[in-house]
Amino acid sequence: MSTIAAFYGGKSILITGATGFMGKVLMEKLFRTSPNLKVIYILVRPKADQTPQQRVFQILNSKLFEKVKEVCPDVHEKIRAISADLNQSDFAISKEDTQELLSCTNIVFHCAATVRFDDHLRHAVQLNVAATQQLLLMASQMPKLEAFIHISTAYSNCNLKHIDEVIYPCPVEPKKIIDSMEWLDDAVIDEIAPKLIGDWPNAYTFTKALGEMVVQQESRNLNIAIIRPSIVGATWQEPFPGWVDNLNGPNGIIIATGKGLLRALRATPKDVLDVVPVDIVVNLTLAVGWYMAVRRPTSMLIYHCTSGNLNPCNWGKMGPQVLATVKKFPFEKAFRRPNADFTTNTITTLYWNTVSHRAPAIIYDFCLWLTGRKPRMTKLMNRLIRSLSLVEYFIKQTWEWSTYNTEMLMSELSPEDRRVRTALT
């Protein structure tokens, strides 16, 4: 058995963001490989008229958890959905649940965040900074806590070209930002946000950087590690290839290509695109939790989960591969047959956006209208073009991330664990 999997046996684990893309894969891996774990606490908010319990039931009965039901038949008894809202200062957790979390938790995985690039700064600060601060305060009151693992992003310092596995100071003190968000109204925040965000591209990356500073400032005597994944894509191997449940990151672009919506993408074929499969990120996350709890490093460690310097893939390789795949395995109800190419400057991008994206959508909607059906393609195409404009910053440039700590950790693993967890090399 894997040393890492054995470590999580008997453990009480708290996961925030467990209903999200990464959180679900983390939870699935834990139940499938460490079925003798004691309990996984997950902080879940009510959503879309579903109670937390109903949401958990839906997740456990999804395809992602099919293998878990075979190896951990009592999974329903081992998962504790705690009603919580990280937008509230006390997370809106009951006193009883808080007491149980504080007295029982051995490992914390903090995945919850708002990952929208166009989120209001107030909301992004509340979730990505203040909630992290609140969770660290809770963790400092957990007598059995062995490790606290914070999930950040490799793009928290995307205003730099070369990024090491260290915390970089932000130009703004996180506590001052948190305090000011509590009394400034939205109009004033909108006015000052560009100045506060500075040379970060959006509120998401800026508040993830602030969140890392909060982790450093509020670490107290906690045993903490930060993991910085780059662009996280669908599963590579576990529990099965190709699982994804959202349109974020690469997923929306690949699906839009397959549906024949996307015909032109501004990218330079020789540029490296740093994408990592979500199961690789989760494997590293579990390895870090084990390492921090067992080896107890003397200081907080940062781990880059990036592929660019270990197993680089550029657009010139990724693009044709994606295109060939969506042609070989066509999507249902596609708008057009998949076909796409790169554009390399603003003029050709504008041209192809007009000729290959906007115009066909308008014509299609006109036909829908003529036949008495509701036009919808123009709205969808505008959403896609807006999504592309928001991710353009991350596509049109490249970064270098050092991976010394990650490679050092891999060298500490048993042969069995290394086989599973080092697909990046």
Ligand SMILES: CCCCCCCCCCCCCCCCCCCCCCCCCCCC(=O)SCCNC(=O)CCNC(=O)[C@H](O)C(C)(C)COP(=O)(O)OP(=O)(O)OC[C@H]1O[C@@H](n2cnc3c(N)ncnc32)[C@H](O)[C@@H]1OP(=O)(O)O
């Ligand atoms: C021989 C030559 C061959 C050449 C071949 C060339 C081929 C080129 C094409 C091939 C493509 C290859 C692709 C390979 C991989 C691509 C990689 C792309 C990289 C992307 C960069 C991401 C950078 C991420 C860096 C940071 C990483 C992180 O740390 S967090 C990452 C996660 N965060 C995000 O990704 C956030 C981005 N998303 C958002 O911020 C929001 O979603 C949005 C603001 C972009 C959109 O918000 P909006 O309110 O409009 O939409 P939303 O609320 O999300 O959804 C509402 C409805 O809209 C639909 N929707 C959303 N997105 C899309 C979309 N992209 N396409 C279509 N439809 C979309 C969504 O389904 C909702 O619909 P309804 O529910 O029905 O309303």
Ligand SMILES: NC(=O)C1=CN([C@@H]2O[C@H](COP(=O)(O)OP(=O)(O)OC[C@H]3O[C@@H](n4cnc5c(N)ncnc54)[C@H](OP(=O)(O)O)[C@@H]3O)[C@@H](O)[C@H]2O)C=CC1
């Ligand atoms: N996806 C990616 O490409 C990358 C992601 N990351 C990081 O990984 C982590 C997970 O990202 P990902 O899984 O993609 O994000 P998702 O958006 O899929 O999941 C976010 C999670 O946070 C929860 N959450 C959001 N707001 C609240 C709230 N107010 N109260 C309680 N829970 C809340 C969501 O719950 P709910 O289901 O109720 O909305 C969800 O479980 C984030 O920290 C992100 O920064 C880092 C690099 C790349």
